[in-house]
Amino acid sequence: DGGITQSPKYLFRKEGQNVTLSCEQNLNHDAMYWYRQDPGQGLRLIYYSQIVNDFQKGDIAEGYSVSREKKESFPLTVTSAQKNPTAFYLCASSQDRASNQPQHFGDGTRLSIL
Amino acid sequence: GNSVTQMEGPVTLSEEAFLTINCTYTATGYPSLFWYVQYPGEGLQLLLKATKADDKGSNKGFEATYRKETTSFHLEKGSVQVSDSAVYFCALRDRRGGADGLTFGKGTHLIIQP
Numbered sequence: 001d002g003g004i005t006q007s008p009k010y011l012f013r014k015e016g017q018n019v020t021l022s023c024e025q026n027l028n029h030d031a032m033y034w035y036r037q038d039p040g041q042g043l044r045l046i047y048y049s050q051i052v053n054d055f056q057k058g059d060i061a062e063g064y065s066v067s068r069e070k071k072e073s074f075p076l077t078v079t080s081a082q083k084n085p086t087a088f089y090l091c092a093s094s095q096d097r098a099s100n101q102p103q104h105f106g107d108g109t110r111l112s113i114l
Numbered sequence: 115g116n117s118v119t120q121m122e123g124p125v126t127l128s129e130e131a132f133l134t135i136n137c138t139y140t141a142t143g144y145p146s147l148f149w150y151v152q153y154p155g156e157g158l159q160l161l162l163k164a165t166k167a168d169d170k171g172s173n174k175g176f177e178a179t180y181r182k183e184t185t186s187f188h189l190e191k192g193s194v195q196v197s198d199s200a201v202y203f204c205a206l207r208d209r210r211g212g213a214d215g216l217t218f219g220k221g222t223h224l225i226i227q228p
Contacts, residue, residue, distance in 0.1 A: 004157075006157075031214065033214075033215050033216075035215075035216075040220060041220060042203065042218040042219055042220040042221050043158075043203070043216070043218045044218075045215040045216070048214050048215050050214060056214070058215055090157055090158065092158075092216075100146045100163075100165035100207075101207075102148055102160045102163055103160075103207075103216055104160070105150075105157035105158040105159070106157050107155075107156050107157045108155075108156070108157045
């Protein structure tokens with residue numbers, strides 16, 4: 001079945017450590033996104049990519065980095081500069097840049113600090 | 115900038131009751147509007163969408179009408195079931211509003227009691 005796969009489902013980070021969250025899609029979508037979800041705050045956009053080898057900062061990009069070397073993959077690295085990384089991270093994709101296209105979401109990765 | 119405002123939760127109803135979850139938006143362009151649903155521990159699933167004024171989106175008994183004059187996209191269902199218990203997010207996508215990606219409301223937690 002076509003869809004978005006995020007891994008791992010749960011992730012723990014030690015102080016000063018970088019961690020990378022995986023996101024893979026087999027929907028042949030051009031655009032991919034990373035959101036952060038905190039209780040009571042809805043979802044906020046971290047980074048997005050509309051095409052391979054290109055990505056843009058969202059509303060809360062500080063302390064995060066991404067790459068888009070392949071169409072199907074959009075990994076997110078949470079760096080040690082992100083001082084409050086505990087959250088639920090959601091990856092999404094959409095067919096193209098048109099505003100009427102919905103975004104399809106993965107099942108998320110829950111990141112916690114040890 | 116763009117913003118979405120949803121009614122605060124939790125909203126608690128009895129089975130077979132009528133449901134309304136209010137959603138209003140502010141956008142600089144002509145957005146598409148979406149309702150997503152999130153079950154515990156999972157990602158977001160698209161529930162319905164509307165791409166222009168007066169469009170009605172519908173799915174699984176849920177409906178929402180794009181009202182440009184009142185900048186609203188209220189979610190309704192005539193008879194809710196226990197299985198409808200989840201968090202519901204209203205969102206907009208407006209490519210002319212700056213960064214790509216969805217702008218979300220904070221979510222409304224719906225609890226249906228048998």
